[in-house]
Amino acid sequence: MAVRIFLDRPHAHFTNLDFITGRVLLQLNTNETISNIVVKLEGESKTKLVVPDPYPSHHNRERYEMEVHKVSQQASRPCAGSEIPPDYSL
Numbered sequence: 001m002a003v004r005i006f007l008d009r010p011h012a013h014f015t016n017l018d019f020i021t022g023r024v025l026l027q028l029n030t031n032e033t034i035s036n037i038v039v040k041l042e043g044e045s046k047t048k049l050v051v052p053d054p055y056p057s058h059h060n061r062e063r064y065e066m067e068v069h070k071v072s073q074q075a076s077r078p079c080a081g082s083e084i085p086p087d088y089s090l
Contacts, residue, residue: 001026001027001028001032001073002024002025002026002027003024003025003027004025004027005023005024005025005039006023006024007020007021008021008022008023009021010022014043020041020073024037029034038075040072040073040075040077041072041073041075042069042070042071042072043070044068044069044071045067045068045069045070045071046066046067046068047066047068047069048065048066049064049065049066049067049068050062050063050064051063051064051065059072
C-alpha cells in the first residue's frame with residue numbers, strides 16, 4: 001500500500017480558519033476492504049512579537065520574542081469500502 005497527498009497549494013502559507021484542499025492517492029497492490037479514511041495534517045506556527053520598550057526615550061533597539069506552536073488538524077470521512085469510487089477525493 002502506498003499513500004500520497006497532493007495539496008492544491010503545496011507551498012502556500014496558511015492562517016487560522018483557512019481551508020486546505022487537495023487529493024489523497026491510495027494505491028493498493030491487492031483488493032482491500034476500506035471502512036474509513038483519516039487524513040491528519042500537522043504544521044508549525046511561528047509568531048514574532050515586538051516587546052514594548054519600557055523606556056522609549058532611551059532609543060533602545062526593539063526586542064523581539066518568537067512564539068512557536070505545533071498545530072494539527074484531523075479530517076475523517078467514514079464510508080463503506082463499496083462506496084469509494086476509483087477517483088474518490090476528500
